[in-house]
Structures are given as structure tokens and as C-alpha cells.
Amino acid sequence: MSSVTVSVVMPVYNGEGCLRECLDSVCAQTLRDIEIICVDDGSTDGSLAILDEYASADSRIKVIAQSNSGAAVARNKGIDIAAGEYLSVLDSDDRFEPDMLEKMVARARKTDAQIVICRCDGFEDGTEKPVPMMWSLQDEFVPGKVFSGSQVGDALFFFVQGWAWDKLYLTSFVREHHLEFQNLRSTNDMRFTFLSLAVAQRITTMSDVFVHQRRGRSTSISRTRQNNCDCFYYALTGLRGELERRGIFEETRKAFDNLCVHLSMWHFNTLAQDKHCFFYLYDKLRDEFFPSLDIGSQPEEYFLEGVRPAYRQCLEIIGKPVEDYLYERTVGGASSGSDELAQIKASSSYRIGRAMTCIPRAAKKGVRAVRTFGFGYTMKMAWRTLTRGGSRE
Numbered sequence: 001m002s003s004v005t006v007s008v009v010m011p012v013y014n015g016e017g018c019l020r021e022c023l024d025s026v027c028a029q030t031l032r033d034i035e036i037i038c039v040d041d042g043s044t045d046g047s048l049a050i051l052d053e054y055a056s057a058d059s060r061i062k063v064i065a066q067s068n069s070g071a072a073v074a075r076n077k078g079i080d081i082a083a084g085e086y087l088s089v090l091d092s093d094d095r096f097e098p099d100m101l102e103k104m105v106a107r108a109r110k111t112d113a114q115i116v117i118c119r120c121d122g123f124e125d126g127t128e129k130p131v132p133m134m135w136s137l138q139d140e141f142v143p144g145k146v147f148s149g150s151q152v153g154d155a156l157f158f159f160v161q162g163w164a165w166d167k168l169y170l171t172s173f174v175r176e177h178h179l180e181f182q183n184l185r186s187t188n189d190m191r192f193t194f195l196s197l198a199v200a201q202r203i204t205t206m207s208d209v210f211v212h213q214r215r216g217r218s219t220s221i222s223r224t225r226q227n228n229c230d231c232f233y234y235a236l237t238g239l240r241g242e243l244e245r246r247g248i249f250e251e252t253r254k255a256f257d258n259l260c261v262h263l264s265m266w267h268f269n270t271l272a273q274d275k276h277c278f279f280y281l282y283d284k285l286r287d288e289f290f291p292s293l294d295i296g297s298q299p300e301e302y303f304l305e306g307v308r309p310a311y312r313q314c315l316e317i318i319g320k321p322v323e324d325y326l327y328e329r330t331v332g333g334a335s336s337g338s339d340e341l342a343q344i345k346a347s348s349s350y351r352i353g354r355a356m357t358c359i360p361r362a363a364k365k366g367v368r369a370v371r372t373f374g375f376g377y378t379m380k381m382a383w384r385t386l387t388r389g390g391s392r393e
Contacts, residue, residue, distance in 0.1 A: 006034045006101050007084030007171065011074035012051060012092045013041040018125075018214060019050050025095045027058055031102035036061045037078040038092075042068030072181035072188035075164075079174065087171050089164040089189075093214045095123075100210035104168040111146045113204040114173040115196060120166045120211035131215055136161055137205060146204050149197045154304055156197055156252060157259035162190035166211050169196065185228040187235040194259070195242050198252055229277040232267045233289050236260055240293075258307045260293045265310035268317075282322045290318055 008026055012019065026036055038061060040048045048065060055061040064077060075089055086105060090096065104116045122131035141159035143151045152159060160166075164181075177199050182191040197203065240256060243249040249256070264285060271277040290296050296318045303311050316325060 004033060004035050004084040005031060005105055006086045006088055006168070007078075007082035008034055008036045008088045008090055008101075009075055009078035009082060010036065010038050010090045010092050011041055011071040011078070012038055012043060012047050013068070013071070013074075014043045014045045014047060015092045016043075016046040016050055018093045018217070019047055022090075022092050022094060022096075023050075023054050023061075025098070026090065027054070027061075028098050029096070029101045030099045031105060034060060034101060035082070035084060037064065037082060038062065039064045039066060039074035039078050041066060041071065041074045070183055070185060070188065072183045075181045075189075079180075082171060084171055087169040087174055089167075089169075091165050091213075093125075093217055094165065095212040095214070097208075097210045097212075101168070103208060104206065104210070107204060107206055108168060108170065111202065111204045113146060113202045114170045114200045115203045116168040116206065117160055117203065118166050118168075118206045118208055118210040120213055121209050122213040122215040125214050125217040131213075133213070136166065139205075142205055146202055148201045149199065149203065150251065152197070152255075154254045154258060156255035157194045158255070158262065158304060158307070160193075160197070162187070162193045162263075164189045164193050165213075167193070167196075173200070182235060182238045184231045184234055184238075186231045188231075190232075190235045190263075191239045191242060194239055198243060198248060199246065229267065229271050229274075229281060230284060230289075232263050233284070233293075236263065236293060254302070257293075257295065257298065257302070258304050260295050261303060261311045261314055262307050264289065264293075264295070265313050269313075279322065282317060282325070285314075286317050290314065 010022075010026070015022075023036075023038075036058075038051050038055075040051055040063065042065075048063070051061070051063045055063045062081075064074075064081075066074065066077065079087060079089070086108060088101060088104075100118070104118060107113065108116045117137060119133075120136050121133050123129065124131065138155070138159045141152060141155035149156055174196070177196070179192050179196050182188050236256075236259070239259075240249065243252055243256065268278075268281050268285065271281065295314055298311075300308050300311060320328075
């Protein structure tokens with residue numbers, strides 16, 4: 001057995017503003033027998049100097065510098081040299097609870113799991129306003145304490161998110177199945193994450209919130225997706241290719257179709273404010289992406305209930321030229337509906353009603369949070385909201 005329990009692999013690119021905070025949370029882990037492999041991806045700020053500074057003070061930190069090649073290349077390079085029994089692939093702008101690795105390793109060993117999934121939440125960059133993320137792990141689709149990917153069924157690529165940093169991996173499992181991050185500017189972790197779930201025989205989840213994701217950072221890849229707004233499509237075709245190559249595409253087909261619809265519409269809707277992305281993706285989805293992914297021929301009930309609204313939007317895009325789509329969502333309906341909605345919200349009766357139901361609504365959210373995260377975490381989040389973000393909406 002390796003003398004290193006966990007190899008933490010962390011790509012770094014121009015993160016000097018939050019890198020120290022992230023490194024401090026990793027170095028302070030209660031599990032001490034870890035190695036921290038930081039791969040600087042050609043940063044042009046002071047990130048590399050910060051990494052060297054930390055490495056000189058902590059022998060567990062290894063720094064690799066490469067020319068700018070992307071986060072996927074950096075992650076794969078770090079995994080190649082990882083010596084740990086387990087792998088944790090983290091982002092350099094997030095924060096981590098000090099007992100994260102210790103408790104996830106304990107869970108992995110107790111259950112003999114190949115993948116351990118924890119919960120996460122977010123915080124706004126600059127304001128520290130907390131952002132609950134109860135959707136990051138959807139318990140209703142989890143079939144048991146320990147389960148295989150095949151047991152999740154149609155929700156396999158829906159019950160968790162396609163990122164790696166809330167998951168702990170058995171290193172031998174990653175290498176046995178030749179799992180690699182896809183070299184894309186964005187959505188480069190999706191193939192690795194979802195393929196790992198598809199081939200895993202032993203997965204387990206934890207209710208603990210161990211990861212705090214920094215949100216709204218202006219230089220993050222997620223905030224600059226418009227520069228390569230079709231990466232999600234190549235991530236989908238990359239995943240499909242691997243599922244086909246491994247002979248498991250047919251058994252995961254419905255899960256994949258649900259992912260295609262959900263991911264396509266999420267990217268389209270979140271990028272729609274950018275004019276170029278809107279028109280480019282509308283034509284691409286209708287004329288190329290949906291036909292290639294075989295989306296549009298299924299009945300609505302084929303999809304998970306939570307995916308059906310997105311599928312209805314897919315059918316709209318398939319069946320209408322962009323001019324008709326825009327007309328019906330502005331002049332033909334959405335505009336007048338929005339005006340009407342604005343008038344309703346401005347009325348005194350609406351404001352009085354909202355005020356009267358404020359406490360019941362808050363109580364309902366609180367009960368759900370307690371059931372999902374536990375009483376202690378819910379109280380901590382409530383305090384953070386009051387002290388850091390209570391005046392912001």
C-alpha cells in the first residue's frame with residue numbers, strides 16, 4: 001500500500017487572488033499523509049511564485065510548470081505521477097473543510113468504494129454571500145448506501161454534477177479504466193466524471209458539505225464559456241465515444257439522452273444573453289447537434305420528469321426558425337407575460353401576500369435543508385446569510 005493516502009491534483013492558472021486561501025485549506029487537512037500536486041498551466045500572474053513559496057514551506061507540495069495547455073492536460077499530468085492510494089482532483093479557487101479528505105477516505109475504506117461523493121455549496125466571490133447547492137447531489141436517485149453505476153439507471157448522469165472536485169477516487173480504479181480528462185477549454189471534466197460513474201461497481205455518497213465553490217470569479221472558465229460555447233457538444237460526443245468503445249452505450253443510452261437534453265439547454269439558456277452565442281448555438285443545435293445526438297424523436301415521457309421542460313424547449317428549437325422562436329418568446333408571449341408579471345409583483349396585494357408567507361416559505365426551505373444537510377450545517381448557513389449576504393438578493 002502506498003505511503004501516501006491521497007494525491008491531491010490541482011491545476012492552477014492565474015489564480016493569485018484566491019490561491020493562498022485554497023492552498024491553506026488543503027494544507028490544513030486533518031489527514032496529513034497526502035501529497036499536493038500543483039500544475040501551473042502557464043500563469044501570467046504571480047501564481048507560480050505563490051506555489052513555489054508554499055512548496056518551500058511544505059514538503060508535501062509538488063509544483064509542475066507547463067506552458068498554457070488547458071486544465072485537462074494539467075490534471076492528466078498530475079494524475080500520471082500521483083503516488084496516493086486515492087485521488088482528489090480539486091480546483092484552485094475553492095475552499096475545503098479541514099476534515100474533508102480524512103472523512104472521505106474513512107468512508108471509502110469502510111465501504112470499499114471506488115468513488116466517494118460528498119455535498120458542496122457555494123459562495124460569491126468578493127461578497128462571501130453563501131449559495132446553497134442542494135441540487136449538487138439528488139438523494140431521490142441514489143439507490144442505496146453502496147451502489148454501482150448501472151443501478152442508478154436513467155438518472156446516472158443527472159443525480160450528480162459532471163465535475164470532479166466533490167469526489168474521491170480510488171487511484172487503481174482510475175488507472176485500470178484509463179480515465180482521462182478531455183482536452184477542451186470548458187466542460188473538460190465531464191467525460192472523466194460521468195465515465196467513471198458508468199464503469200464503477202462501488203459508489204457511495206456522504207451528506208457532509210466538504211467543498212465550498214467560489215462563484216462569480218470574472219476570470220474563471222465558467223464565466224468565459226462564450227469564447228468556446230460549443231465545448232459541451234464535444235464533451236457529449238467524447239463521452240458517447242467512450243461509452244461505445246467500452247460496449248456500454250446501449251445500457252446507458254437513456255441516461256445519456258437525458259444528459260444531452262439537460263446539458264444542451266443549460267448551456268444554451270445560460271449563454272443566451274450573448275448575441276453571437278445565441279444565434280450560433282440555435283443554428284448548431286437545430287441543424288447539427290441534435291441530429292448528431294439523435295435528440296427530437298423521443299416522446300416526452302421517455303425523459304426524466306426534471307428534464308422534460310428542457311426537452312420541450314429542444315422541440316421548439318427543432319421545429320422553428322430562429323425568427324419565430326424569438327417572436328413567440330418576446331412579442332408573441334414572453335414580453336407581455338413579463339410585463340403582466342411585473343405589474344403583479346408591483347401591486348400592494350402581492351407584496352402583502354409575500355410578507356405574510358415569508359416565514360412559512362423560510363420554514364419550508366429550512367426543513368428541506370435540515371433533512372438534506374443536517375441541523376448544524378443549516379444553522380451555520382443561516383448565520384452566514386444573515387451576517388454576510390442578508391441584504392443582497
